[in-house]
Amino acid sequence: MDAKITVTELTLDLLPAVVRLCERALDLPEDATEAGPVVDALWPRAAANRPVVGLGAYRGAELVGVLLCSVSSSDPGLGHVDLVAVLPEQRRQGVGRTLLARAERVLAEQGAAEVLLAGNPPYYAWPGIDVRYTPAVCAALALGYQQDRTAWNMTADLSYDGSPALRSTEAAEQRLADQGVTVRRAEPVDLPALEAFARSTFSGTWDGELAESVGRSPEAGCHLAERDGELLGFAAYGSSRPSWFGPMGTAPAAEGSGIGGVLLRRCLRDQRATGLDRAQIGWVGPVPFYSGSAGARIERVFFLYRRTLPA
Template identity: 70%
Template sequence: MDLLVTELTPEQLPTVIELCGRSLDLPDDAAEAGAIVATLWPRAVTSRPVVALGAYREDRLIGVLLGSLSTPGSPAAHVDLVAVGPAHRRRGVARALVSRAEQQFAGLGAREVRLAGNPPYYAWPGIDVRYTPAICAAEALGYARDSTAWNMTADLCGAESPALRTTAPAEQRLAGLGVTVRRAEPADLPALTAFVSGTFDGTWAAEVAESIGRDRAGCHLAERDGDLLGFAAWGSSRPGWFGPMGTAPAAAGSGIGGVLLRRCLADQRAAGIIQAQIGWVGPVRFYSGSAGAWIERVFFGYRRSLGEQ
């Protein structure tokens, strides 16, 4: 039977979500299929170039690919998600989707394609190492592994969990130093955006903006005399994920980070979340010490030049 690969339209969003729910093999990913797809498409269409492709056999959607460029004309394109129905794997569906995406990326000015997250809107940092067929497909398509990333998990189940330790004594100590810790409100967004953009990763400002004023999401900040010293956010991509967070260099070692982290984790527990994913972690020791978190998900990132054969 012939395979047809064509562009998806926003009206097909429910069908795409249903397919991803059936096709993502890890239970947590399958359960969050709606949030994952909504993070990548069509919300991101207005903020960056997006490629959304569907593979059909006999008018039935059997595979999808969502990809993006960071900005118009960016030299690097990202494949953010590929999902193929279980009954249609190993039949060239993923290859056809990726090949068509590469053509469209090249037409948009990209010179390389990465199988890795494209923040601020991303599903995962890369390919979870437990998705063995996806790793095999990436290598068969000529992509080379070039990075490793990981998520950490924080237990939010029991009252004795380190992640749910009270922050009251630490907040009292900080108050004695003139530091106020509080929940961020929409009115704080301009100052937060300026602080985050000027101090940390350039994509974090958009993630922070997605965490304020929305259901099952939130952000906390620390300030002194009107100057921001740190922030922590959760739910910007999906409710179970924590991040980003950052503390101003001048406040390093003050304990602000641990307070902000646990305030967010307490929010997530109140929202009914029993395990928080700390996404794309850098300081492993900090999260282990502050919240008893452990490394659980590991991701490989791949890339290929569009000039390669």
């Protein structure tokens, strides 16, 4: 490869070209299949929430690599690299390193003192670098990034009628109804109350993820539990990509009531109805809950990296 790598800032008219490159560059089938929704979430949709920059690496006129980066919506001193994709035949030739180095400069110019190779909720594709993307791990280490956390996703099998993930919730819903608890699908009119509940009860950016799940598309949705107009819990899916479940939360006073398992499986049945044979439960905390309630298993493991930028 004799042509020099040049990096330029991408404009939204190049969105289709970025998606096509990601479809070729993302090695895992589940990532390549959903390249369109992933790029859409990380770029045009995320730009309404935080500063986002797309970078393209070219050899001559050919786009050979892309990077999407953003500033944290909660901490302007943190920059995030949200996606890096390099064509297979162009790997180990400096493309990824060149893109990462340029992204660091861009993020520093926007006020970031530290850069994370980690998801930037509420719009994120992965918690970090999947351990199976070896070239990306090598590039991060070569540029001085330090691993500081590990995260994982769990998979719920939706491919057959007897799957634990699709187990009936009818009896549990009747038991909850006897206690005055109503479980139903959330509608757009419920969104302000859901967002307020998420902000007041849980930390993080779940309110933003809920806004992307309720009423946005047929492949996204949310279910809630309430008693006398008081929210007790919610579960959502499809905020960043159709196959992902989450976020989900239950009020502390309602923990152990069975609400969580009901909401989870209602969402998973919805996802199966869209044609999915598996759902990814992203950035999982309570592994035993998802294993017991839906037979989910840990399948994807991610390394999260960070690097302090030179002053």
